[in-house]
Amino acid sequence: MHLQVNQANIGYNKTLISNATANLNLGEVCLLIGNNGVGKTTLIKSILHQIPLLQGEIYLHGKNIKHLSVKEIAENIAVVFSKAVIPQNYTVEDLISLGKYIHYPFYFELNKEDRNEVSSIIEELDLLQYKDTLLKNLSDGNLQKAFIGRAFTQNSPVIILDEPTTHLDEKNKVMILKILRKLALEHQKLILFSSHDWRLAKEFADKIWYIKDNQLYTGIVEDVLLQHDELTSPTLFQMNENFVPPNIVAPYVYKEMLYSLLQKNFPIDLSLLTFEFKDYWIISHFKDNYQCESFEEIVTLLNTIY
Incomplete structure (x- = not known):
């Protein structure tokens, strides 16, 4: 050594x-x-x-x-x-x-x-x-x-x-x-x-x-x-104590970017949502499914849901 x-x-x-x-x-x-x-x-x-x-x-x-x-x-x-x-x-x-x-x-x-x-x-x-x-x-x-x-x-x-x-x-x-x-x-x-x-x-x-x-x-x-x-979980960057993340199925970088977006803008329980990335985002909420092409569209959608 x-x-x-x-x-x-x-x-x-x-x-x-x-x-x-x-x-x-x-x-x-x-x-x-x-x-x-x-x-x-x-x-x-x-x-x-x-x-x-x-x-x-x-x-x-x-x-x-x-x-x-x-x-x-x-x-x-x-x-x-x-x-x-x-x-x-x-x-x-x-x-x-x-x-x-x-x-x-x-x-x-x-x-x-x-x-x-x-x-x-x-x-x-x-x-x-x-x-x-x-x-x-x-x-x-x-x-x-x-x-x-x-x-x-x-x-x-x-x-x-x-x-x-x-x-x-x-x-x-x-x-x-x-x-x-x-x-x-x-x-x-x-x-x-x-x-x-x-x-x-x-x-x-x-x-x-x-x-x-x-x-x-x-x-x-x-x-x-x-x-x-704390060295692998994105909760390291969590700023809102009331934020509960959704289920996210996506490549790592997309998952991290989505997590960042959600915890900044929606300090609430999102555990009933599922996000899946397939060249675009599919968002499932109970029996409803939505499609978003960008993070901006996701913010607009969630503002209508919550």
Whole structure:
């Protein structure tokens, strides 16, 4: 195991995560999830030894993290926090080049191989047109991609990202996650990234670390998802306590969209209804059947029924 957390109590003055035990190998992508304030960032900082453990141990490649120097940790772990200090008067190329800093003395000049690598990463992150743009003039999304680029050029075996997709639109979010997975599989990197969106795990992660009720639940994505109803049931998004869903027979994405529509607009008991999708919606209510081509038609229909 390349990264091991052994019976660790994690927190500041009080324990946020109790008796945590987990491990990850090179080549694996792990999604760290949990509600705000449960300790995701605190766990990341504990792995980096920026916060001492209250109990237990963390090992990196068989070495106790508390016995490693700051330089040794940096050589082994590249990290991107959701809130980072923006270097003044640095361009995108300058920032991404900084990933090479740990491999050189304080004053250094990139060699040809390094410059080619930086250029390749800039192009892969779709930042070529912003190569010479000052960081302070970038959008939040492109700034986030630049910081991720710096982590890539560091060439550390472990990359940890604290909510890396927060400021990204869907296109760039998918692009970053595909690159992370490619790095893990083709270059044997260990990728640990946090997010609020557990559904990312199904597409991009091998494992999940899930923080809930002061516990860290870990394992293969599909195992962890099925062990926690709130990670698979659309009731996670339910806002109306009086809403009782109907029976819905439809492909997953249509089912989820219909559920979202109904719980927002009809906070009532809909259990006597059945919705079935067959290129259009068939709605059954007692002995009556209705046909709707769109969600807008469904809303109109239900307003006449209820």
